[in-house]
Amino acid sequence: xxxxxxxxxxxxxxxxxxxxxxxxxxxxxxxxxxxxxxxxxxxxxxxxxxxxxxxxxxxxxxxxxxxxxxxxxxxxxxxxxxxxxxxxxxxxxxxxxxxxxxxxxxxxxxxxxxxxxxxxxxxxxxxxxxxxxxxxxxxxxxxxxxxxxxxxxxxxxxxxxxxxxxxxxxxxxxxxxxxxxxxxxxxxxxxxxxxxxxxxxxxxxxxxxxxxxxxxxxxxxxxxxxxxxxxxxxxxxxxxxxxxxxxxxxxxxxxxxxxxxxxxxxxxxxxxxxxxxxxxxxxxxxxxxxxxxxxxxxxxxxxxxxxxxxxxxxxxxxxxxxxxxxxxxxxxxxxxxxxxxxxxxxxxxxxxxxxxxxxxxxxxxxxxxxxxxxxxxxxxxxxxxxxxxxxxxxxxxxxxxxxxxxxxxxxxxxxxxxxxxxxxxxxxxxxxxxxxxxxxxxxxxxxxxxxxxxxxxxxxxxxxxxxxxxxxxxxxxxxxxxxxxxxxxxxxxxxxxxxxxxxxxxxxxxxxxxxxxxxxxxxxxxxxxxxxxxxxxxxxxxxxxxxxxxxxxxxxxxxxxxxxxxxxxxxxxxxxxxxxxxxxxxxxxxxxxxxxxxxxxxxxxxxxxxxxxxxxxxxxxxxxxxxxxxxxxxxxxxxxxxxxxxxxxxxxxxxxxxxxxxxxxxxxxxxxxxxxxxxxxxxxxxxxxxxxxxxxxxxxxxxxxxxxxxxxxxxxxxxxxxxxxxxxxxxxxxxxxxxxxxxxxxxxxxxxxxxxxxxxxxx
DNA sequence: GCTGATGAAGG
DNA sequence: TCCCTTCATCAGCG
Numbered sequence: 001x002x003x004x005x006x007x008x009x010x011x012x013x014x015x016x017x018x019x020x021x022x023x024x025x026x027x028x029x030x031x032x033x034x035x036x037x038x039x040x041x042x043x044x045x046x047x048x049x050x051x052x053x054x055x056x057x058x059x060x061x062x063x064x065x066x067x068x069x070x071x072x073x074x075x076x077x078x079x080x081x082x083x084x085x086x087x088x089x090x091x092x093x094x095x096x097x098x099x100x101x102x103x104x105x106x107x108x109x110x111x112x113x114x115x116x117x118x119x120x121x122x123x124x125x126x127x128x129x130x131x132x133x134x135x136x137x138x139x140x141x142x143x144x145x146x147x148x149x150x151x152x153x154x155x156x157x158x159x160x161x162x163x164x165x166x167x168x169x170x171x172x173x174x175x176x177x178x179x180x181x182x183x184x185x186x187x188x189x190x191x192x193x194x195x196x197x198x199x200x201x202x203x204x205x206x207x208x209x210x211x212x213x214x215x216x217x218x219x220x221x222x223x224x225x226x227x228x229x230x231x232x233x234x235x236x237x238x239x240x241x242x243x244x245x246x247x248x249x250x251x252x253x254x255x256x257x258x259x260x261x262x263x264x265x266x267x268x269x270x271x272x273x274x275x276x277x278x279x280x281x282x283x284x285x286x287x288x289x290x291x292x293x294x295x296x297x298x299x300x301x302x303x304x305x306x307x308x309x310x311x312x313x314x315x316x317x318x319x320x321x322x323x324x325x326x327x328x329x330x331x332x333x334x335x336x337x338x339x340x341x342x343x344x345x346x347x348x349x350x351x352x353x354x355x356x357x358x359x360x361x362x363x364x365x366x367x368x369x370x371x372x373x374x375x376x377x378x379x380x381x382x383x384x385x386x387x388x389x390x391x392x393x394x395x396x397x398x399x400x401x402x403x404x405x406x407x408x409x410x411x412x413x414x415x416x417x418x419x420x421x422x423x424x425x426x427x428x429x430x431x432x433x434x435x436x437x438x439x440x441x442x443x444x445x446x447x448x449x450x451x452x453x454x455x456x457x458x459x460x461x462x463x464x465x466x467x468x469x470x471x472x473x474x475x476x477x478x479x480x481x482x483x484x485x486x487x488x489x490x491x492x493x494x495x496x497x498x499x500x501x502x503x504x505x506x507x508x509x510x511x512x513x514x515x516x517x518x519x520x521x522x523x524x525x526x527x528x529x530x531x532x533x534x535x536x537x538x539x540x541x542x543x544x545x546x547x548x549x550x551x552x553x554x555x556x557x558x559x560x561x562x563x564x565x566x567x568x569x570x571x572x573x574x575x576x577x578x579x580x581x582x583x584x585x586x587x588x589x590x591x592x593x594x595x596x597x598x599x600x601x602x603x604x605x606x607x608x609x610x611x612x613x614x615x616x617x618x619x620x621x622x623x624x625x626x627x628x629x630x631x632x633x634x635x636x637x638x639x640x641x642x643x644x645x646x647x648x649x650x651x652x653x654x655x656x657x658x659x660x661x662x663x664x665x666x667x668x669x670x671x672x673x674x675x676x677x678x679x680x681x682x683x684x685x686x687x688x689x690x691x692x693x694x695x696x697x698x699x700x701x702x703x704x705x706x707x708x709x710x711x712x713x714x715x716x717x718x719x720x721x722x723x724x725x726x727x728x729x730x731x732x733x734x735x736x737x738x739x740x741x742x743x744x745x746x747x748x749x750x751x752x753x754x755x756x757x758x759x760x761x762x763x
Numbered sequence: 764g765c766t767g768a769t770g771a772a773g774g
Numbered sequence: 775t776c777c778c779t780t781c782a783t784c785a786g787c788g
Contacts, residue, residue, distance in 0.1 A: 340782090342769085342784080362770065381771075384771090385771040385772080386771075390772085393781080409780090412778095412780095413778055413779065420780080422780095423780070425773075601776085603776045605776035669775065672777095673778080674777080676777090677774090
């Protein structure tokens, strides 16, 4: 059945839109057209990759160029989700050169949730994500700096059809109507209770945004409002009986008007981006990404098991602590407010100090850290953030089956890194005030468990049964190693940075040969030791090589720049006017700012920012700049070279062929970091593919579980510990890295928080 | 309602 | 010339 929707644009009218109940019409036309490019897109009940189901699909294609006319460019078919049709559609996609979807990994989840076996989906070979095509053909500018956001609506509106956003509006309107109707039920229910309307509920409980619509929660907002039990019962019961509406509740006739457009724009995006992808020679790296789609798909479906009772108990602890602190805060200030209300806080400080602060941000509060109000606000902001972002969110996501599922954004980032929400789980626990005091006196990590409010990583536990172990493979300081390697590749190796990771330009204590690192075998000798445990490689002064402590070195050179005299390196410094630096203050202060600045400067940071961020004088900040330059002269050279190259050519290419293109080269200085960050990201992506192959070839049941930038996690199947040395070998074997790559292994049989380091050798 | 600022995290 | 991100909340603007 051919659909003539009310809304058509110059772009969409060139596509024939069908609604079908079975496969016949699709099949007949497909064989008539013999397309090379097809699209698959799902409409689903929500965004949970395991719980939610597809209820409608769009399958379509673009006609081969020779078959197009002025009237028709392609065909799209919408149908209710049924496994039989999907299976036949999948068979057709295999006849195309390319099958695309926008964020296609999500649609692959929905194929599985729609009744297609995992085996069939995991076996798909010609899947390409149009988000990837966008990333590989757009400028390397992050969204923060005004670069493109890759959402289908945004991209199509900008590059394909200014009217692309119109289609969704009708459906959104309809969805809003349904949710409004549900909200009106609550309104009616609340009518008998004076003073407790919808507005008051919104003050008492947090209302989050889902699809730009109000999503009511059970989380407290303005905690001074005491909600009568009766009201709370009415409200909670309403929530249960009236769950937040999703697209499946929208009338099918209205859906039908719009579903085709997503498929059409996705096809159009291929036509728009693909020539640039080819021109920039991005086909090889695109194929890598395509392989990765399936590996990530598998990984996402494993999910991390969470300890729900623990989370619920932490929620309660957090809640009590927040309530307690708020009561103290309101008592002092004499007014009810929340800690994110900057104006109220500014009022307070204006009254107290006679001067109105411009901001009430973290740094302002830190300046008044002896003020109890300042302490309370700082602490409450942290607690509330943790409670809502970690505890509540994990509970919400994991409610379905006690697993936290994350989705990896494969093309979100400019550099090539994966994005995911698992990356922000704090490593450290949050303690009560007493606990923090205890640690101040007795050392970090020393506070006993009764002081602990919440340890995010404690919530993630092993699966159990035959999967009673999680292994974490972590790349040691990989970005700094890659940075060192880039100076080697530029034929100007940075002495200090290289010597942090290998005995660069050192000589053997017996043979006198210089350390070489051109081949794998030569490189592997960096670790060789004498019987007494010191390195066989000797520095110029005859001492055994020890890895340079790059942070101390920057601090040392900063002190030199400030005209300190070195009495004992890293330990004692004297000055004509300033007070001397002893070992303790070197460690606690100078090394700390040296470390912070090392990272800052690698990203292009300057003296002004350093002075602000590290809260030091401009004099010290300037000394850090020159201290850094003296410590890593060739890193400085590298940064200048890359920027100059980008100024000249408008692009640079990382170690895996990923191109960073800039139409406007004002921010060329950023590319130096893109190359380092992006090469490491592609390195990780490569591991995921290769380790996946290894596990398949050996019929392993161990499952890749998660990735966080420089770490890979595996859910280990009982008895398969033999693979650890192989994974380590795969990860440490990086063709282009002349600086040694080192991988550490940690294991837990209980929770993520309790992982312990294990020594192994690469196979 | 949308945007930008702010601030809590990860590397 | 401080890099890449995620997620939540609020003030200001239209």
